[in-house]
Amino acid sequence: AIQLTQSPSSLSASVGDRVTITCRASQGISSILVWCQQKPGKAPKVLIYDASNLESGVPSRFSGSGSGTDFTLTIDSLQPEDFATYYCQQLNNYPLTFGPGTKVDIK
Amino acid sequence: EVQLVESGGGLVKPGGSLRLSCAASGFTLSDYTMNWVRQAPGKGLEWVSSITSSSTYIYYADSIKGRFTISRDNAKNSLYLQMNSLRAEDAAVYYCATKRVWGQGTLVTVSS
Numbered sequence: 001a002i003q004l005t006q007s008p009s010s011l012s013a014s015v016g017d018r019v020t021i022t023c024r025a026s027q028g029i030s031s032i033l034v035w036c037q038q039k040p041g042k043a044p045k046v047l048i049y050d051a052s053n054l055e056s057g058v059p060s061r062f063s064g065s066g067s068g069t070d071f072t073l074t075i076d077s078l079q080p081e082d083f084a085t086y087y088c089q090q091l092n093n094y095p096l097t098f099g100p101g102t103k104v105d106i107k
Numbered sequence: 108e109v110q111l112v113e114s115g116g117g118l119v120k121p122g123g124s125l126r127l128s129c130a131a132s133g134f135t136l137s138d139y140t141m142n143w144v145r146q147a148p149g150k151g152l153e154w155v156s157s158i159t160s161s162s163t164y165i166y167y168a169d170s171i172k173g174r175f176t177i178s179r180d181n182a183k184n185s186l187y188l189q190m191n192s193l194r195a196e197d198a199a200v201y202y203c204a205t206k207r208v209w210g211q212g213t214l215v216t217v218s219s
Contacts, residue, residue, distance in 0.1 A: 034206060043202060043209045044152065055207060087152055091206055094166040096142065096154040 002026050004088055006099035012107040019075040021102045023066075023088035031067045032092035038101075039084045047086075048073065078104075109133040111203050116213030123193050123217075129186040129203030129210055137161075137181035139206075143188050145199035146212075155201070156188065171197070193217045 003026040013019050023033065031051035036044040046055045048064035051071055061076040075082055083106055088099040115127040129141070143155040156177040157166045165177055176189040186203050193215075200212040 036209070038152075043211050044204075045209065046207050049207050089152070094157065095168055096157065098152040098154065101151050 001095050002029060002090055002093055002097050004090060004097055004099035006086075006088060006102050008102060009100065010103040010105070012105055013078050014107045015078055015080055017078045019078050019082075019104060021073045021086055021104075023071040023073070023099050025069045025071075025090055028068045029090045029092035032090060033064075033066070033071050034089045034091065035062075035064055035071075035073045036087050036089065037082075037084045038087065044087065075104075080106075109208055111205075111208055111210035113201065113203055113210045113213040116201065116215045118216045118218065119193055120219050121194060121217055124189070124191045125193065125215060127188040127190065127201055127203075127213060127215075129188075131184045131186070134208075136179070136184045136186065141177075141179060141186045142204045143177060143186075144202045144204055144209075145197075145215075146202070147196075147199040150199075153199075158186070190215070 005024045007022050033051045034046055035048040036046050038044040047058050047062045051066055052064045063074045065072050083104055085101045085103045087101050090097055110132045112130045119125050140159045142157045145153050145155050155168050158177045158179055174192045178187045195217050198217045200214050202212045203210045
């Protein structure tokens with residue numbers, strides 16, 4: 001199974017900060033990677049699909065990049081509603097796998 | 108509006124069975140591979156099973172293989188998960204999802 005590692009596992013940031021989260025796959029997954037956001041008690045919400053495509057309705061301060069084994073989610077100018085846990089997911093190979101998550105909280 | 112709505116969760120005794128359903132609206136389910144994903148309390152996301160658009164290919168996580176069965180009825184725009192021989196460790200919120208859309212989840216509790 002393809003393992004996904006995320007770093008950092010958690011971070012504290014302030015409103016307005018630029019935040020970068022990385023996801024590394026144990027083997028190449030082309031660009032078949034999704035980033036999702038989850039708030040407490042809520043379902044995950046897809047932000048980015050196929051590594052760099054912004055999902056409809058998602059603010060443009062979110063962006064994704066990467067291919068192969070290394071991927072990045074960037075949030076420009078962090079907003080109060082962005083404090084959440086972020087997961088990467090690969091859909092290139094079965095079993096599908098998720099990263100362990102990155103919790104973004106308020107500094 | 109594109110939406111997935113799960114139902115069928117509840118409290119079941121160890122060894123019991125449940126059937127989860129997922130109804131799609133706002134899009135044609137038959138165009139997509141569908142997935143079930145679960146999340147135990149306080150834990151991360153765990154993939155459970157996937158089924159391709161015409162049910163040609165079906166995949167299961169090792170943790171549930173032989174106990175759970177995924178199926179779909181494209182005519183009803185619906186996805187299902189039959190869960191048998193449930194264990195305490197199967198307790199979780201179960202989500203149905205495509206690559207880009209997730210449902211709101213349904214809670215499965217396994218307890219005597």
